[in-house]
Amino acid sequence: MLKNLRVTTSKYIDETSRVSFKFNGKSYFGYKGDTLASALLANGIHLVGRSFKYHRPRGIMTSGSEEPNAIVQVNNNTALTEPNVRATELEIYHGLEANSQNCWPSVNFDIGGINNFLSPLLPAGFYYKTFMWPANFWEKYEYVIRHSAGLGKSPTVPDPDIYDHKYIHCDVLVIGAGISGIIAAKTAAKNNLKTLLLDEKNEIGGSTIFQNSDHIKINDQNSSVWLENEINELRNIENLEIKTRTSVAAYHGYNYLLARENLTDHLPKNEKNKKVRQRLLKIRAKKVIVATGSLERPLVFNNNDRPGIMLSSAVKKYADYYGVATGQKNIFLTNNDTAYESAISLQKKGIKVEAIIDIRKQSKTAFTKEADDLGIKVYRSHTVVNTEGYKRINKITIMELSEDGQSFANPEKIELDCDCLAIAGGWTPAVHLFTQSGGKLKFREKDQVFIPDIYSSAQISIGSCNGDFDLDDVIKNSTKSLKEFLNINETEFDNLEINCPKDNKIRNIWLLPSDKVLGKTKPFVDYQNDATAKDIKLALREGFRSIEHVKRYTTTGMGTDQGKLGNMHALGIIAETAGVKMGELGTTTFRPPYTPLTFGTIVGRNVGEYFDTFRRTPMNDWHIENKAEFENVGQWKRAWYYPKNNETMHEAVQRESKAARNSAGILDASTLGKIDIQGTDASEFLNRVYTNAWSKLAIGKCRYGLMLNEDGMVYDDGVTTRLDENHYIMTTTTGGAANVLGKLEDYLQTEWPELDVYLSSVTDHYATASICGPNSKKILNKLIPDLDLSDESFPHMSFKNTKIGNIKCRIMRISFTGEHSYEINIQANYGEDLWKKCMEAGKEFNITPYGTETMHLLRAEKGFIIVGQDTDATMTPIDLQMDWIVSKKKYDFIGKRSLYRSDTMKEDRKQLVGLLTDNPSEVLEEGAQIVADTSLKPVEMLGHVTSSYYSPNLNKSIALAVVRGGKNMLGQKLFIPMENKNINVTIVDPVFFDKENLRLNA
Incomplete structure (x- = not known):
C-alpha cells in the first residue's frame, strides 16, 4: 500500500516525529531521519535544480555523496547560508530552508534554459575559441562570464557557527561501516587494538546491495538480520570508537587523514546555538583499513538526465531505508542483476514495477527467475533510445539491440509510460582515498574496474572498494586479508556459511546506441557540467588523447561531485573511440577533499582575532x-x-x-x-x-x-x-x-x-x-x-x-x-x-x-637591502650589485646553476640603484614607476621605487629602486610620472652615507 508515496513503515525513520521544512519557499513535511532528498521524493518532488551549462531540469539521482544534481542552497539570505549542499546528505530538521541553485527566476521556469536550445552553438571548448576574438575584448566578456560562473551563492557576512579541530591517534582506522568495515572494526578491536570506525551516514551498516535481500543468507539468517546483530554487538566492544556523520576528506602520507564530523547539522535550529557545528578530525593511524564500498554506475543514452531518472541502488535504498516510493510507474534499465534485486524489493513492497529493460541477451540467476515469477515484464537485449518529460520523465522509447550492441536488430520502437527510470550500469570501486594516499591502481579487464594494486603505506582495501562484489567474496577475502594485515591467526568470521546468488554477468556498453546520429542526441556523461559523449568524441577529434586533457577540455569530472559517476564512462568512450585499452588510459587524479568541506571546518577556531597568532x-x-x-x-x-x-x-x-x-x-x-x-x-x-x-x-x-x-x-x-x-x-x-x-x-x-x-x-x-x-x-x-x-x-x-x-x-x-x-x-x-x-x-x-x-x-x-621590500623573488645577487657575495670557488650551492642562465646574465635586467630627486625635499612614493621618456605613449616602464625616505642625516630625500640596466646608468636622468606632475631623478650609487665605512670602528 502506498500512502503519500511512503511505503508501509521503515524502521530507520521515526514516523512519530514529524518535521517541517521549506523548499523553494514552500512548506513540506517529512520524518525524523529523512534526508532532504528522501523527504522531497516522499512529497512527489523530483525537479530540484538546473544543470550548470544548459540549465536543463535536473532531479535527485542518487542517495549518497556521489549526487551530481540535487545540490541546494541552505538558509539563503542569512548569515548561515551555505551553497552546494547535497540534498542526499542533508538531514532535515525543524526550520530548514533550502532553495534550488543555478536558476532564475525559479527552478520551474528558468530563463537560462534558453542555453539548452542554443546547445549546438556551445560545444565543448567553445569558450577557448569564442573569447579569443576580437582582440582585446576579454574585459567585455569577463563581466558576463564571472557572473555566469558558479552554482550557489557565497556567504557575504561572517559565519556565526562554531567549528573545531581534534587530534586522534589510533592503532587501526577503518573507513566505511558497511559489511566489510564492520568485520574489520570488530576483528581489530577484539584483538586489543585501539580502533576507530568512521562512516559518512547517520547509521552504520552501509547501503550496499547486500542489505534486505531474501536471496542472501548468512548462517541461514537473512543478511540484513545477521548484519543488525553484528551492529548491536559492535556498539558494546571495548577499544572501539564509532563516529557516524563523519566523512574522510583527505588521505595524506604516513597514514595522516583528515575527516569532517558533522555534529549539529541535523538538529533543529533552536538546538544548534553555541554548539560546535562541525569538527575536523586530524587522524594519525598505525594502520588503515579502507572499506569505502563502491558506486553504482549510470548508463549513457540519449536524454538520460531527466528528473525521475535515478540509480537503481538509490531507488531501492529510498524504499528500504527511508520508506519512500520514488515512482508509481517504475522501469529499470540494466546491464547486470542488481536492478532485478531492486525491482523485486519494490514489487514486494507494493510499488509497481512496469518493466525491466536488460541490455544483456540472457541471464538465468535466482534474481531473474524471481522477477519472472513475480510477473515483471522483462525486455531482453533492449535499450532506451530516448526519454520524454520536461520537469519529470513520463515516457521512454526502447529498441532491440543487435548482436554487437552497437546498433539495432530491427527498427521497431516500443514506447513505455513511466515516472521513474532506474538505471544500473554495474559498480565502480570507490578508490579515491586509496589513490590520494599515493596508492597505485590496476585495471581488471573481466568487469572493467580499477582496483588497488600497490600500497604506499600500512593500509589495505577490503570489500567492494577492492573489487569484491559478491557477499561471500567480501567476507572471505576481507577475513583473509585482515588476518595477514593485523597479524592474527583466526577471526570469528572464518567459518560463516554464506548462501549468495552468483553468476551476475555484466554487459558493458559505455555509450548505448541511439536511433539518431550522435550530433542530434544528448547522452550525458557528467550531469553537473553537462558534458556529453559527443563532447568527449569532439575532444578526441581535436587531438586530445590524455584523459586529463579531455577532462579539462570537456569539464568532465570537474564539478563538485568530481565525476564520481561519469569518469568511468568517459574512460570507456575514449578507449572505444581511440581504439586503446582502458587500462592504458589510467584515471583522472582524485584530489582531496573526497566530499566538499566548509571553510569553517578547515579553519576551525582560527577566525577573527584568533585567525593568526600575535x-x-x-x-x-x-x-x-x-x-x-x-x-x-x-x-x-x-x-x-x-x-x-x-x-x-x-x-x-x-x-x-x-x-x-x-x-x-x-x-x-x-x-x-x-x-x-x-x-x-x-x-x-x-x-x-x-x-x-x-x-x-x-x-x-x-x-x-x-x-x-x-x-x-x-x-x-x-x-x-x-x-x-x-x-x-x-x-x-x-x-x-x-x-x-x-x-x-x-x-x-x-x-x-x-x-x-x-x-x-x-x-x-x-x-x-x-x-x-x-x-x-x-x-x-x-x-x-x-x-x-x-x-x-x-x-x-x-x-x-x-x-x-x-x-x-x-x-x-x-x-x-x-x-x-x-x-x-x-x-x-x-x-x-x-x-x-x-x-x-x-x-x-x-x-x-x-x-x-x-x-x-x-x-x-647605507644601501642595505631588505629581502621582500627591495627584492620580489625576481632578483639575483648580481641584480642587487652584490657580486662580491657569490663565491667563484665553491663547487655548488642552491641556485648556482640558475645564475648562469642566459636570461639571468642579461645586462638589461632590473638592477638595484640609488635615486636622488632634483628637489631634495621631495620624497618619492614607494612602488612608483620609473620611465626615461614621458612623451612616448604608451610609456615604457624601466623599473620602480622599492624604498624611499627623507634623510635628516643627509638633509635630502633618498630612494632605492630597481631599474632595467641600472648599474650602467649612473648619473642618468629619469622621471617618476605622478598624477599631477613628473618628478626628475638621477641614478646614483645605492650607498648614500659613509661609503668608506669609517663609522663601523668609530
Missing part, C-alpha cells in the same frame, strides 16, 4: 608603556616608532634616526629568526645553502649570508655565527624564519639525508637588544665594565660570551645601520630587564629607542 617580544610591555606605535611583521608586533609630544611618524623617525647617528639608539631585534645548527656536517650544509664560503669561518666570528631559491633568486639573508666547531646560529628575516626553517628541513630530509645536521628554531628563546651609534661602546662598557671592547679584542663581525650581572648573554658586534653596533642576546625571560639596564646605562648619552621605520631609513642610507 607574537610579542619580551620587551613588548616596555614599548607599550613608552607609547610606541606598532606594525605587524609576519606574526610579530614590532615597535614602529616612538612618538613624543604628539609627533607625527615622520617627525619621530627624523628624531630617532639623528639620535642613532649622533649618539646612541637602541632597537628591539628579538623578532629576527634564529635557527640553531649543529652536526659534524654543519659547515658543509651552510656552504650548500649560502652563496658564499663558510668552511673557514673561525669560531667566534660572524658572516653575512645570502640564500637563493633554485631559480637563482634571492630568498632570504642574515648573519650566521660560528659558536663552536660544529655549532652555528643562523639569523633570518623576521617574516621569513618559518619558511627558511621549512626549506632547510626539506633539503636535509629529501636532498641531503646523508648530512649530519640538526636544526632547531630558537627564535623565542632569546631577547635581543641592538645598540648602535658613536656612544654604543661607552654604554656597553657601563653595562659590562670588565669586557674588553677594543677593536683588536672585539672586532666587527665577531661575538663574545659574557655576563650582565649573573646572567649569561651573547654579544655580537654586527651592524645593520652602518654604525658601531652591538647585538646583546639574552635568555628571553630576562629581555625586559636587559632593555631597562641598557636604557639606564645610556641615559647620559641620550640613548633613544627607535622602531622599524627608523631602522629602514638608517639601512637605506
